[in-house]
Amino acid sequence: MSTPAVRDLQQQLENQANALNKIRKDIAKNHQVRKQYTIQHGENEMVQKELELLSEDANVYKLIGPVLVKQDLAEANANVAKRIEYITAELRRMDGTLKGLEEQQNAKKEEILKIQQRLQVLQSGKAKT
Template identity: 45%
Template sequence: MSGLNKKLEQEVSAFQDLQRDYSKAVSSLQQLESQLKENDLVKKEFDLLDQDAVIYKLIGPVLVKQDQGEANVNVSKRIEFIRNEMERLEKQVKDLSEKQEAKKLEVVKLQTAIQQAQQAQEASA
């Protein structure tokens, strides 16, 4: 029976690791969603600007003049990168969720087996 208990401890530990990884992935996904919204707003603001408008980029504590076309391209590339990263994380979250479910079933099966073994031991005593 101690073999079952040891196996249960290992499975619970693995399940907790999966939960931690899942939480990290969800947190990262939320952060990316926030960044995407921010960059979409910047892109919309750029679309409203006149052709001769001056754009400044904050680099450290300094505002540096930036070409409008270059700024548009940079924001578009950033949006594309964020979307690709979000896709990757969404797949990872789905995968971790499925692994969590499978691990949870393993833990429940082991708990049931331990309980049955205890009941059988008590019945034979």
Template identity: 35%
Template structure:
């Protein structure tokens, strides 16, 4: 019986670790969504600017002139990267959720098997 308890405890710890991993991935994805929205806003601003407008980029404490084409390229590159990362993390979320469900099922099955083996808890045959 102690082996079963240890096994259930181990499964429970694995389950909690998977839930923590899922929470971490979801938080990371939310940060990426925020970054994506910021970059979409920058892209919209760049779209409204004329070709003759001056664009400055903040590098540390200094503002440097930047070409519009270069700025648009940088923002597009960031958006592509962020979109790919969001997609990758969505896949991780899906995989982790599947692992959580499998672990949950395994815990339930182990508990049910343990209860079935417990003496005195089954039905007694009629005499």
């Protein structure tokens, strides 16, 4: 039979484990979204390099839905630069979020370890009596 103290620690352990799992899911989601932004960043940098190769009188078209619309080269360059700037800012923000989540994860692991140690002490002390 377990004592109320043991049951309380087991409940705390379960709660902390659930919280840790949620943090891990958030980290995985962050990695997935970050991966998508990284791909978009690379694609936009490639477009920017291609636009730099064009002469000023070259025709540039933008795909809007099913239609290609003629676009000014300077406007196309500006749009791509803005997208790269936005994606870079999002990547930085996500890195900060990820760092915070990893710190939370480490703190939860420490809490779980402490609870497990207290539980072992209680259970080993009870086994001796």
